[in-house]
Amino acid sequence: MTPLISAPDLAARLGEKNLRVVDGTVHLSFDADGAHIASGRETYRAGHLPGAVFAEQITDLSDPDGEAPFAAADPDRFAAAVGALGIGDDSTVVVYDTANGIWATRLWWQFGLEGFDDVLVLDGGYSAWTAAGLPVETGEIIPDTASFTPRRRPERIVSTDEVAAATGDRSVLLINALDRESFASGHIPGSVNVPFAELVDGSGQLRPIEELRQLFDEAGALDPSVRPVTYCGGGIAATAAALALQTLGRDDVAVYDGSMNAWTADPARPLW
Known part of the structure; x- marks a missing residue:
């Protein structure tokens, strides 16, 4: 089953009692000083899907003590x-975002990590919604709280130590989801490249x-004898590759949450 929903199909479901629509936008920019992230809350307030709430992924859904920036929140923090x-x-x-879709897939992946599968990604995000001429709202919605029970699936996330071991394990296929130029400039040994933008x-x-x-298939990721592990710069774009692989029927994909941020933190770790 595809984890996607189209804008028209979602529009037809608005108003369902248990439906919750979530804007997970984060703004990522680059300059001479490197990468910068900013909350998408103001973008959300300026325009969002009817009834949508805003998820603050930078703080609420990240672990400030994780091995790299944007490390997934622990189960209790996520549930709260x-x-x-x-x-x-x-x-x-x-879930959706107003950027390039990877923040929505990141949120989709975190729900799956905590054992929750009744979650869909709006295909094409906010742009697809507005392109279809569908209504939007402004301001901020503060909902009544609910009780969420996390059921962590540890097999869906891997650590740096596990990735280091996987570089010598032919049963694991490391998939770099960054652009081809970034991949060529340095990647974890043994990795293949399937850019999320493609x-x-x-x-x-x-x-x-x-x-x-x-x-x-060309990357070898559909071989049933290997387990795919996706990664990128900081564990965000990697989730887009994980979603695409699930769409193709692979339910055994793991994400290297620390990705290149964690791998390159130790200059002794090799790059190809």
Whole structure:
């Protein structure tokens, strides 16, 4: 089953009792000083899907003591954050962002990490919604809180030590989701490259199944004898690759949450 929902299909479901729509936007920019992140809350207030709440991924859904920036929040922290958004065990969740889709897939992945599968990603995000001429709201919605029960799936996340061991394990395939230039400038030994930007079309919607299948098949990621582990710069774009692989039927994908931020923290770790 695809973890995506189209804008028209979501519009038809608005108003369902247990439906919770979540804007997970984070703004990422680069300059001479490196990468910078900023909350998408003001963007959300300026325009969001009807009834949508805002998830603050930078703080509420990250572990400040993790091995790298944006480390996934622990189960209790995650449960408290999404419960405050009105998301409970009986909710159906739809996530989206106003950026390039990877912040929505990051939130989708974190729900799955905590054992919650009733979550969909709006295909094409906010742009697809507005392009369809569908209504938006402004301001901020503060929902009633709910009780969310986390059920951590440790097999869906890997640490730096596990990745280091995997570089010599042919049963694990490390998939770098960064652009081809970044991959060529340095990557974890043994990795293959499937850039997240090549998984979507010009409108930001996921490419057709057969096109995705060709991309991942050429990289060896559909071989049933290997376990795919996706990574990127900071564990965000890696989740887009994980979603695409799940769309292709792989339910055994793990994400290297620390990704290159954690790997390169020790200059002794090799790069190819």
